[in-house]
Amino acid sequence: MGKANSSSSSISSTNHHFVISTSSSLNEFNNEEFPPNLNLGLSISTTHYVSSSIPRLFLSTVKRLKITRMIKLERELRRVQEENHMLKTTLDQISKSYSQLQVQLFISLQNQKPHQNIEENIMVSGQKRMDPQECPKIDANDTPVSNDKSNQEVSGDPHALEDRSSSQSWVSSSSKSPKIEEEAKTEEQVVADQLPFRKARVSVRARSEASMISDGCQWRKYGQKMAKGNPCPRAYYRCTMAVGCLVRKQVQRCAQDKTVLITTYEGNHNHPLPPVATAMANTTSAAASMLLSGSTHTNQSLTTSSGSYFSSMATLSASAPFPTITLDLTQNPNNNNNNNMQQLQPRFYPLALQHAGSHGGSYLLGQPLFLSQKMVHNSSAMPLVQLGQRNNSSSVVETVSAAIASDPNFTAALAGAISSIIGRGGNSNNIISNNGSGGAVLPESQSCTTFSKN
DNA sequence: CGAATTTGACCCGCGC
DNA sequence: GCGCGGGTCAAATTCG
Numbered sequence: 183m184g185k186a187n188s189s190s191s192s193i194s195s196t197n198h199h200f201v202i203s204t205s206s207s208l209n210e211f212n213n214e215e216f217p218p219n220l221n222l223g224l225s226i227s228t229t230h231y232v233s234s235s236i237p238r239l240f241l242s243t244v245k246r247l248k249i250t251r252m253i254k255l256e257r258e259l260r261r262v263q264e265e266n267h268m269l270k271t272t273l274d275q276i277s278k279s280y281s282q283l284q285v286q287l288f289i290s291l292q293n294q295k296p297h298q299n300i301e302e303n304i305m306v307s308g309q310k311r312m313d314p315q316e317c318p319k320i321d322a323n324d325t326p327v328s329n330d331k332s333n334q335e336v337s338g339d340p341h342a343l344e345d346r347s348s349s350q351s352w353v354s355s356s357s358k359s360p361k362i363e364e365e366a367k368t369e370e371q372v373v374a375d376q377l378p379f380r381k382a383r384v385s386v387r388a389r390s391e392a393s394m395i396s397d398g399c400q401w402r403k404y405g406q407k408m409a410k411g412n413p414c415p416r417a418y419y420r421c422t423m424a425v426g427c428l429v430r431k432q433v434q435r436c437a438q439d440k441t442v443l444i445t446t447y448e449g450n451h452n453h454p455l456p457p458v459a460t461a462m463a464n465t466t467s468a469a470a471s472m473l474l475s476g477s478t479h480t481n482q483s484l485t486t487s488s489g490s491y492f493s494s495m496a497t498l499s500a501s502a503p504f505p506t507i508t509l510d511l512t513q514n515p516n517n518n519n520n521n522n523m524q525q526l527q528p529r530f531y532p533l534a535l536q537h538a539g540s541h542g543g544s545y546l547l548g549q550p551l552f553l554s555q556k557m558v559h560n561s562s563a564m565p566l567v568q569l570g571q572r573n574n575s576s577s578v579v580e581t582v583s584a585a586i587a588s589d590p591n592f593t594a595a596l597a598g599a600i601s602s603i604i605g606r607g608g609n610s611n612n613i614i615s616n617n618g619s620g621g622a623v624l625p626e627s628q629s630c631t632t633f634s635k636n
Numbered sequence: 637c638g639a640a641t642t643t644g645a646c647c648c649g650c651g652c
Numbered sequence: 653g654c655g656c657g658g659g660t661c662a663a664a665t666t667c668g
Binding site for chain 1: 639640641642643
């Protein structure tokens with residue numbers, strides 16, 4: 183500013199004091215966007231007193247000019263702050279929309295080959311297709327292992343998102359080949375560029391007597407520890423289906439109800455998964471995606487509509503250390519006053535699970551879908567997809583995609599996905615058999631599949 | 637004998 | 653800085 187301006191400001195008699203306490207918005211403006219005068223005005227953040235030696239008339243004139251100027255600056259500042267606030271809000275919304283679109287895109291891509299055989303294994307969300315040599319063990323799991331769901335969960339969108347956010351450590355510590363490592367790194371970079379560094383987890387709680395529920399993947403135990411607050415030890419497993427697979431899981435019995443087995447998955451598979459696992463992965467990935475894209479909002483409870491099988495709620499926790507999705511399916515479905523639900527009981531289990539502890543002998547299936555969810559983000563409850571609907575043609579992916587597309591509320595998306603699973607009943611990929619009524623028959627023991635927070 | 641599991645030691649982050 | 657707890661490593665052990 184010119185000399186005149188400088189002098190005028192220096193003789194200001196006002197006690198005008200610019201406080202730029204919430205200057206974050208201002209900082210975002212380029213200097214060029216700022217009127218030169220504004221910069222000057224803001225720079226004068228201290229009170230300036232009048233010199234008594236200056237003629238009174240001149241002083242009042244200067245004072246008036248100064249006050250006028252200050253008022254203008256204040257208005258400008260207010261306007262800029264409001265504009266900045268609006269821009270931030272808009273950016274926020276765009277970011278969320280972008281995340282959701284990413285999920286949908288991924289799901290759509292996967293959906294192009296939804297019902298292929300294992301030989302045509304689909305790369306898990308956003309993951310590259312592996313060379314047969316890189317994943318020699320994959321064919322082994324022709325058994326329609328249901329735990330795919332766990333895998334899927336890990337490998338699905340959650341992977342896409344989680345992996346990107348969490349795989350770095352896994353990759354770096356793994357013994358994968360340089361080629362794989364490079365590819366994985368690329369994916370990670372993509373994710374890292376797109377998402378904040380967060381690590382999502384998806385847990386599965388199953389009511390089972392077995393020590394572990396098979397999920398279609400091959401796991402190797404690498405540790406066991408006693409966790410605080412739980413008399414039951416926690417076992418640590420890593421996926422061995424492919425070299426350098428980033429997925430790990432923890433298995434522990436619920437302290438309150440030892441019949442409930444809690445399996446927590448983390449990371450994305452870097453190899454193809456059995457179709458069933460892939461389908462589930464899509465569902466869980468959608469959940470994780472929503473979780474990750476929702477940022478840290480306040481926890482919210484969501485009660486499903488009365489017409490669906492989902493009587494309780496799912497829980498998504500974005501709180502540290504890891505955002506986790508919790509789906510509690512262990513509750514007794516009979517408590518649900520849904521007629522359809524009871525009709526399916528007690529023999530229909532949407533999620534095929536295999537008792538790993540029994541060496542793959544018997545399969546555990548989740549009880550009739552019984553979801554409990556708490557949503558972290560979006561509060562608006564979306565109408566749930568009726569589980570009673572038995573659209574065999576709709577895949578989990580499709581359902582989830584549609585649900586997410588119509589509303590970001592994950593609860594609904596998950597509900598739709600699971601409902602489609604039920605609807606498919608005796609999918610060839612499932613171990614469970616179709617009893618003709620669209621439900622899967624559960625042999626012997628019953629288990630609940632639950633996604634829970636660790 | 638090789639692969640998988642067990643288990644104590646170690647590392648790291650976090651709270652006090 | 654120290655202790656605690658979660659997670660991982662790796663040698664020892666077990667299993668097929």
